[in-house]
Amino acid sequence: MLSIKQVQITFDCAEPVRVARFWSEVLGYVASLPDGFATWDDYDRALPPGKQGPAGAVCADPSGAGPRLYFQRVPEGKVVKNRVHLDVRVGTGLVGEERLAALEAECARLLPLGAVRGLLLVADEENESCLVMQDVEGNEFCLD
Template identity: 40%
Template sequence: MAVRIDLTLDCADAPALAAFWKTALGYVDEPPPAPFKTREEWSAQFDLPEGDSVDDGAWLCDPDGVGPRLCILKVPEPKTAKNRLHIDVRVPGHGSAEERWARIKSESERLVRAGGIILDEFAGHHVVMADPEGNEFCVAAAST
């Protein structure tokens, strides 16, 4: 049996970064684990350090239950280097190379409006972007 994975992004502003990734991936806020009704109720069971709050993290999930959970956690230190692991945002659909590239460009432009930044373009193949906190990701066509 394969294991399930979560992807975790460190950040300075969890609510803002969560808003970007919900827009980018179509994810939603993950409900708190049972039997808790709210994230605040869930976090109260932990002995959080002074000054930490439930708003220092965000937990997102694929509403269809297919993609990995995304955890976004506030950390004190800034991002200092290129990510060693990154997310690929895959645009769906088939068609000619020109049609696929048009969908990639359209999605990249949508994510710029949501706060992303285009870092580089590999015409006809993929666009390298960064989220509002500088985490790199790519926009490319789905392989099938």
């Protein structure tokens, strides 16, 4: 039986480079540029008129341990809640007030990047606390 070793997570979005830059900052990933270009702006200027705005962008874990993220431009906007989302694991192993402090600290770091704070889900008998957020295009994710 074939065993899958790697996965790529793909985001549909309006502005692939913007969303890739956001997630690179969130996760400490590195954005991959098209060969021969020093910046996304250089690449964009090289595209033919009417084709500006790259159709896709990539960011990846520099250690190679995490999944590659691909952001593809699509014409339609986001209209409903994500069926799949990322959990950014900033509170692993922490409980109570210590966990809440870690979630709040990460939230404070992400807000200036364009993240939007959502609902804080406080611990109950089954789950630890997490904080629902949105990225720069409204895709939900959790600080967990």
